[in-house]
Amino acid sequence: MTNVIEIDRVTKRYGSFTAVDEATLRVPKGCVFALLGENGAGKTTLVRMLLGLLTPDGGAVSVLGRDSTRHGEEIRRQVGYVPERPTLYEWMTAAEIGWFTAGFYPDGYEQHYRNLLDRFRVPPGRKISKMSKGMRAKVALSLAMAHRPPLLVLDEPTSGLDTLVRREFLESMVDLAAEGHTVLLSSHLIGEVERVADQVAIVREGRVLAVDPLDRLKLGAYEITATMQGAASAPPPTPGTLLESSRRGKQWRLLVRDVDDEAAIDRLAELDSVAVVDRRTPGLEEIFVAYMKQSGPLRQAAEHRAPLEQV
Template sequence: MNPVIRAENLSKRFKKVEALRGVSLEIPRGVVWALLGRNGAGKTTLIKILLGLLDPDDGKAEVLGYDCQRESLEIRRRVGYVPEQPGLYEWMRVDEIGQFCAAFYPAGYFTQYLQHINQLGLDPHKKIKELSKGMRAMVLLALAISHDPELLILDEPTSGLDVIVRRQFLESMVDRAAAEKTVFLASHQVHEVERVADIVGFLKEGQLILVDEVEKLKRETRRWLLIFENCQALDAFVNIIPSLPVEILEQKREGLELHIIERSTGETEHIRQAALSGLRSIDCFPCSLEEIFTAYMNQKPGPTISQQMEEVL
């Protein structure tokens, strides 16, 4: 099955700032695919390129089989999009803005929109200017999905929302994926993404440094706390760490304590086996996605590994 989104070697520069550096990815159908990165990492730039609102300096991209530069209008007709900064006509009522947008879509859009705002608990007769930020986000979501798009693109959709509205918003994304629709979610709220995402990509300073399934990533990553009897035993262990068949994501030393976040496949606990002497105690803990994300973000820059997407698919 062809990917819903395909990007090859996308690069974009704004004066001296490299917003994107050689980003390549493929997103399959029927998943919640989350792009995680700090503010300014290049998430919105990538989204604008995918929607044809911005041309890349290098590389190419396709959405739903359409070229993002040559067929951007067709992409925007078929995709649902919820931007970080909502642009809604303040003087319109909730039902009026749905009726206005219906002119751009096939018959049945407005009927579906009314059903969605009813499910979301929105008053159709309220003016947009009277709505809270959370209610406006729900209006945007209803507008974005009322033509039942194959792909929904969300840019920091839960920013500033209260806990109840945020949970309702995210759960609706899981429902769409269950219906074989695709959700592309860009965010820096890692703990929220962990609850809903199937696949995650880490974007750091415009570079895609990791793509993997969330459950696989969490299963293969562990946090260790080792407490040694003396400095000599700790130093000896630190010296052999580079030879272990594991990926060390983070390593911190505090007195006689050594904190390690490592990733490895299989069930073999290489850290435990290597630390046999001079230990006072050793403990192993599962890692949250937020801990894993932070560890990758704090690593020194390295080459892109977008090719991992082939393994995920």
């Protein structure tokens, strides 16, 4: 099995509202794969369809080689899942909830769970009702990881957590991927995605606008500043895919990606209409913002060029 998750033209509607709109992507084994989008982009709906908790209105979803619509229960047994607001039995201690959950899994679960509690410095005898939000999150993550799942799904897991707890979550994701497991991270926090993700899908209004390895997404992107000879009403032709353009006086600022030949940018200065060309490599945040601001023909062009089938 090359891909742990396969999503083909999946759509989910709630009445007249389309939460997920013909999304397509592949998640390979042994990586940290991030769904990056603003709140309300459709990420949680997509996650719930992966787990068989929602039925898509169109398209197909496969997780660990099984159709999520028909085999949701089997998938949920194998997958570790941490939602944004995990529900835990408040009256139990950390040790008791591990003992209780172990009844649903093979031998070895409880011991591994206790090892994780020790790693995350969670007191096993403390009641969950007496725990901080960060400590509860560590309990939820330990419960999800204790059966050594081939796929760990995290839906906004670090929302509202302090810096140290967030760091521990991120380190756990990297460690799991290094051991050959796969992590699907749904997040709107660009910094944490940039820190741990191997591959990124940018999602807006239910649509997958781009899917790429993180290094390719960033290294193939450039911010071009073209100073024109006169007040040009249109920007110069650019290599790659144009994500965003803006003008201030004689200068055009252009954000492009999928540029295979850097020299093509320098050659813009040879145009009669161009006086000076500068370029720099933008960060993930600038690329993400450019996708979020797209509309009309520009957005359609980006969607057409997005390499959905390469992951």
